[in-house]
Amino acid sequence: MTHPGPKVQKLEEGRHAICTCGNTENAPFCDGSHKGTNRTPEIVDVDAAGMNLAWCTCRNSGNVPRCDGSHSQVRGGDTQFE
Numbered sequence: 001m002t003h004p005g006p007k008v009q010k011l012e013e014g015r016h017a018i019c020t021c022g023n024t025e026n027a028p029f030c031d032g033s034h035k036g037t038n039r040t041p042e043i044v045d046v047d048a049a050g051m052n053l054a055w056c057t058c059r060n061s062g063n064v065p066r067c068d069g070s071h072s073q074v075r076g077g078d079t080q081f082e
């Protein structure tokens with residue numbers, strides 16, 4: 001069985017800090033838990049139309065925090081975000 005894939009989150013207008021380290025307790029948003037790692041959040045500015053973010057839950061994406069389809073190659077995967 002492969003990993004279930006990304007989660008889609010609707011981001012409302014405004015500035016958002018998206019977790020790239022996988023340590024947050026408030027995925028997909030940064031909660032400051034990256035301190036002590038070499039990661040920093042990705043800052044995303046969303047306009048009034050909003051934006052759907054398909055964020056990686058398997059931590060195998062080459063484009064974290066976004067899903068790149070790598071979950072299709074993962075059996076079980078690392079589900080730290082779930």
Ligand code: FES
Nearest residue numbers: 019021030033034
């Ligand atoms: S908690 Fe993961 S980047 Fe901030």
